[in-house]
Amino acid sequence: MTANNYKAWDVSEADYPANGPMEERLKFLLRYAILAPSGPNTQPWKYAIHDHSISVFADLSRALPFVDPSNRTLYMSVGCAIANLAVAGAHFGFAPKVSLPSGRRPVPGQDDLFPQIQRRHTTKDRYENAEIEPFILEEIERNINLPGLYLSYLPDKDAKAKMADLVSRAHQTQLAKKEFRHNLGDWLRGNWTTEPDGMPLYTFGVPDVVSLGFPAAFKEFDLSLPVIYRDSGLIHDCSTLAVLTTDQDDKQTWTMCGFALENLLLRATFYDVRASFFSQPIGLAYLREELKMQVNRGHPQLIFSLGMAKPMRPSPRRPLEDVIIKQS
Numbered sequence: 001m002t003a004n005n006y007k008a009w010d011v012s013e014a015d016y017p018a019n020g021p022m023e024e025r026l027k028f029l030l031r032y033a034i035l036a037p038s039g040p041n042t043q044p045w046k047y048a049i050h051d052h053s054i055s056v057f058a059d060l061s062r063a064l065p066f067v068d069p070s071n072r073t074l075y076m077s078v079g080c081a082i083a084n085l086a087v088a089g090a091h092f093g094f095a096p097k098v099s100l101p102s103g104r105r106p107v108p109g110q111d112d113l114f115p116q117i118q119r120r121h122t123t124k125d126r127y128e129n130a131e132i133e134p135f136i137l138e139e140i141e142r143n144i145n146l147p148g149l150y151l152s153y154l155p156d157k158d159a160k161a162k163m164a165d166l167v168s169r170a171h172q173t174q175l176a177k178k179e180f181r182h183n184l185g186d187w188l189r190g191n192w193t194t195e196p197d198g199m200p201l202y203t204f205g206v207p208d209v210v211s212l213g214f215p216a217a218f219k220e221f222d223l224s225l226p227v228i229y230r231d232s233g234l235i236h237d238c239s240t241l242a243v244l245t246t247d248q249d250d251k252q253t254w255t256m257c258g259f260a261l262e263n264l265l266l267r268a269t270f271y272d273v274r275a276s277f278f279s280q281p282i283g284l285a286y287l288r289e290e291l292k293m294q295v296n297r298g299h300p301q302l303i304f305s306l307g308m309a310k311p312m313r314p315s316p317r318r319p320l321e322d323v324i325i326k327q328s
């Protein structure tokens, strides 16, 4: 039997209330929105259902002031959820139109990526020793079709070494700080977690018994060495590294970036290509600047690696009732 905090993944399209009231149909789409990835699985989103539309809000009560002080990752996560919503909407016969408060309108992709929503997950443990075929990388890149947003692949050893060094320095700086460790440690979960959010340690390959004491140890001690070791593996052994950059650098751009990212991830999932993320250097102004000089294509938003990886157990999700704003 599926535990409550994993039930969101059991959604079945056969349960779509095709002949039900519009409110029920829109609510059903949200069951797919909440399966989106989010920086340490905070699921920082709220939804309001209207007559023929859904408003998506950033839930700033789930912000991480020391880990993500600008809320860049938080807004990108909201963009990921909007992407899932648009993909699910198109699949169930709506013609979804997305618009941001500025009037910018990210255009949903044309492909049916819907089946990939439930298959997608982040890889945090290790990649298989296999290269991604070039045509797949080209196809993934085609999903980045928003103006002012760029995807750069960094497949060669030299670029990987530079990124691994950048990520290591970010970990060394951040994990030396108690506030940072506490802020992130609050979102680490033991392997038998019953919480509806946060990151269960099995996703990082941590054994069950070790996972029990790990969140407390992470908060107390500087564990940058094992963290750097894990991330270095995910960087050196991936098929390619990638960086998303943008012309602008504000919360609506971050949301657009998340929208594009999730479309890219769903397309990658179709080919069993998985991603791992390295937000840390972007969270530090001086390392973000260094990365900006290296990539030379606007403001860096996210470093991630892509590789072939086996499917794994998903992470928990909050129940729909927790993220829907009740209207009077």
Ligand SMILES: Cc1cc2nc3c(=O)[nH]c(=O)nc-3n(C[C@H](O)[C@H](O)[C@H](O)COP(=O)(O)O)c2cc1C
Binding pocket: 035, 036, 037, 038, 039, 040, 041, 073, 076, 077, 080, 120, 121, 122, 123, 124, 198, 199, 258, 277, 278, 279, 280, 302, 314, 315
């Ligand atoms: C914008 C964004 C940034 C992220 N940054 C990191 C990161 O720096 N390190 C990491 O291990 N995971 C990162 N993640 C992955 C989340 O931890 C993951 O999405 C979440 O735990 C839910 O798991 P799932 O993606 O497998 O559903 C990021 C996800 C998003 C959307």
